[in-house]
Amino acid sequence: MSSNKVISIDAMGGDNSPNVIIEGLSIALNNFDNFSVILYGDKDKINNEIKKNSINTNKVEIIHCDKVVPMDAKPIDAIRKIGKESSMWGCIKSVSDSNADVALSAGNTGALMGLSAIILKKLEGIERPAIASYWPNINGRSVVLDLGANVEVSSDQLVQFGILGYAYALTVLEKENPSIGLLNIGHEEMKGTENIQDASKKMMNLFNENYVGYVEGDDISLGKSDIVVTDGFTGNIALKTAEGTAKLIAHFMSDAFKKSFLGKLSYLVGIKSFQALKDKMDPRELNGGVFLGLNGLVVKSHGGTDAIGFSKAIEFSLKLSHSKMSKTIKGLVNKNI
DSSP states (O other), X not given: OOSSEEEEEETTOSTTTTHHHXXXXXXXXXXXXXXXXXXXXXXXXXXXXXXXXXXXXXXXXXXEXXXXXXXXXXXXXXXXXXXXXXXXXXXXHHHHTTSOSEEEEOSOXXXXXXXXHHHHOBOTTOSSOEEEEEEEETTEEEEEEOSSSOSSOOHHHHHHHHHHHHHHHHHTSOOSSOOEEEEOSOSSTTOSOHHHHHHHHHHHHHHGGGEEEEEOHHHHHHTSXXXXXXXXXHHHHHXXXXXXXXXXXXXXXXXHHHSSHHHHHXXXXXXXXXXXXXXXXXXXXXXXXXXXXXXSEEEEOOTTOOHHHHHHHHHHHHHHHTSOHHHHHHHHHHHTO
């Protein structure tokens, strides 16, 4: 393959694979020409979808895999019972073998994290990998982590998430001096659990003036900090709540414009502005969370996304492939910021 970057894709992961995966790939290949892909999965099914979407096969390599990790499979079963013959395993292994720059899957999150940790191994100094992703705010974008990988974490692990987020802000958000906050139920020092309070003290000592203290849920969208650190349980709920709210507002707007002639006229007058607003509120635009803290890059797409959403995950993977994420994390861990 002659393209600049290579993305390995689990073509069988997600609720609507491989059709959505291949259709999303077609969109991405039409938008960008500086990458190629390795597709892992059922070769016959993949080829059928490639023909339907008229994809240039010079950009595609297919590696057949007999097994698929079900969306409801337990991580331990994905490791022990399904193992190396699955499309998910092959996708991740290609990064470990330096055949691809980034691995991308819309499959089972727990299984993807478990297999990634086994195949790629954790970076030295990082106890648990975390899922990080863009979050839109009034100033642009921030990064929030963890978004679901770790339900319970220690104060030290929250500090490590801060380091991972700091590297993300430097390399992906391209922030020169990123600010960092810790998600809590209030701004006061006595608020939150003992674990949160302990993590706050440690982050204050480590990040110094870059640490802005506690941030509340509404502060994320207000852009109080470039990095927001939390545990995976809270982070995942916050993410799904924000996505649901965006869909609700879009529904209300659409309903309001359809109800009257004046509403329809207003929409026609400001159609470009309304479309721009709709795009900003579309969760698909920010599809793709990266597993940070591993010796390699793995991106998780929403399992139920459509072709547009998956194309955005490919676009995000491509952006990551040009970053120096792992090198930056190693440098920050070694010198403690």
